[in-house]
Amino acid sequence: MSQAFDNKRIAKNTILLYFRMIFLLAISLFTSRIILQSLGIEDYGIYNVVGGVVAMFAFLNNAMAGATQRFFSFDMSSDDEKVLNITFSTSLIIHLIIAFIIVILSETIGLWFLYEKMVIPIERRDAAMWVFQCSILVMFVNIISVPYNAAIIAHEKMGVFAYISLLEAALKLMIVYFLYISPFDKLKIYAILLLVVSLIIRFVYSSYSNRHFEETHFHWVWNTNKIKEMGMFASWSLIGNLALMGVTQGLNMLLNVFFGPAVNAARGIAIQVQGAVQQFANNLQTAINPQITKSYASNDLAYMHSLICKGAKFSFFMVFLLSLPFLVMTDQTLVLWLKTPPAYAANFLKIILIVSMIDSLSNPLNNAVNASGKIRSYQMTNGLLMLMVLPVSYLALKVDLNPSLVFICQLTMTACALFFKLLFAKRRTQLSLGLYVRKVLAPVILVAIISPILPYFLYIHMEHNVKSLVVTGILCLFSTSIVIYLLGLEKSERALIISKLISLAHKIHL
Structure with a gap:
């Protein structure tokens, strides 16, 4: 009865997240075309790469965000409000510290990289600085909001994300309108308006948490044991998130140094489509992840394995279902959508979508290993493997100036990482490799081929x-x-x- 109830809750939460995603996808496809036309290819590329300088330091926060989500979901099984409040308050203190560290890193190392290494036309340096400073503030707001969002996910209140998305979509439509009519520098206005939207949305999420969850009322607590426990978990996650930063923003910087902002614009378009497609799989995983952690905490490994396999298989199907039209008719789709897409956008998009399919298979494995809490060897192996993408891509570009090579390197390493994640899931959660092959790999390969x-x-x-x-x-x-x-x-x-x-x-x- 308990598992049936959990399955119904997962289904309900997934449906709510899908309504949210479909609505946001429609808005995103409409607004991205107008934004690209309003900014132009060069300014669009500048926004992507300059914002990426700040996002480059987000690996510090991403590591702690994963720890916060894991401990919240794990502690939910105890049903102890005091324990949950300690977890929340401790995580908020840690996130505040991380936020200030990222601001300092951005205003020193990031600023140096912006002026000394990045390829930005001199006449657009001032606008790039506006983008840079607004991106720092957006990052700060997002970091301190992580514990509130973790509480919403742990309580499995996915409807909240669906409803707040209506507000977010309306605000993004307003951005497009103001960008269209603005007589001022459109790149500066775009950066400022995105900051305003981020502030409003984060305020709404935190207000909801404070109103509905008693444990999200902050109290100053310095629980050394909890800080050490969460810090140790996050410190090993740091390696994996450092690798993620290298693969995403590191490659973005590499493309800028070798080819300039026009290629960054092409990558930005491909990443936007990837993000929209991948978000459909992420919605299912967001609904399933708390149950994976809770089932591990209650030692219900059979149910956990079932969730892992179903999550991986259905995530792949969702990504593949939406990716196939782009893969079959990439050039025509981009022309219809953007009129004049940046060069290389089609090639980037094809490879990145295949990367997303592989990632959709491995994400439930990530959460399963994280639920065990034994992540040191896992993060070191996976992190070091993915970090190799950056130096290998650099060497590949030295041999042949083809920007698509960096994504081919990423695809190769992502496929290798899936194999190692399976081995660690077997070791940490007793997941049968034969079960995963039968329930996941065999059906998805058949679907992908036929x-x-x-x-x-x-x-x-x-x-x-x-x-x-x-x-x-x-x-x-x-x-x-x-x-x-x-x-x-x-x-x-x-x-x-x-x-x-x-x-x-x-x-x-x-």
Whole structure:
């Protein structure tokens, strides 16, 4: 009964997060085109790479954010409000310290890198400085908001994210409008308005937490044991997040040094599509992750393994379902969306979407290992492997000035990392490799091989216009859905879908 209730809660939370994501995706696709046209390719690239200088130091916060989420979900099983308040207050103190450290690093090392190493036209240096300072403030606000968001996720109140997203979408539409009519420097205005939106949204999240969760009322506590416990967990997570920084912002800086802001704009477009697609899988994982941690805390490993496999498989299906139209007709989609997409954007997008598919398989494994708390060897192995992307990419560019090479290096290392994550999940949580192969890898490989055959065959034999784009896109979704149903789902999963559809049909008929 408990697992059935948890499964229903996961399904409900996932649906709420999906309504949120679909709405935000529509707004994002609309606004990104207007923003690119308003800023121009060069300024759009400058915003992406300059904001990335500040984000480069976020690995400090990301490590602690993972620790906060893990300890909140773990402590929820004890149902002790005092323990939860200590966890919250301690994490908020640590995040405040991290926020000030990142500000200092950004205003020293980051500022030096901005002026001395980055390729930015002299006439846009002043605007770049505005972007830089606003990005620092956005980062500060986001860091101190992490404990509040962790509380919402641990309580599995996913509807909150859906409702607040309506406000966020409205504010982003206002940004587009003000950007369109502004007579001032549009890059400066864009940076300032994004800061304002960030402040408003973070205030709403923290206000909700304070109103609904007693443990999020901050009290000054210096619990040495809790600080040490969370700090040790975060210190090992630091390696993995340092690697993530190297793969994301490090590669962004590398592209800027070798090719300038125009290529950063191409990467920015590809990353935006990737983020929108990947967020669909992240929504499912956000709903499942607290249950993975709680099931480990209660020693219900069988249920935990089931969640890991279902989370990985369905996350892949979601990413693949949305990625296939972009993979089949990349150039035509980008032209229709952006009119004049930056050079290399199509190549970047194809590789990055494949990286996202592999990541969708490994993210539940990450959370499972984190739930065990034994992450030292895991983070060192995975972190060092992913950190190799940066030097290998640098050497590849020295041999051949092809910006796509950096993403090929990232793809290769991501695939290797999945193998090692599986080994650590087996060691830390007793996950059977045979179970993972049967329940996850076998069905996703079948779906990935068979689904594109018909859409791609049709696309290469059709005239490339808006009609063919729509027809091929619909066929991609139809083909993938059918193959997932026939080859990707188990008998019990197919039966559940049929029963839900019958139930929905009855409600509509009535």
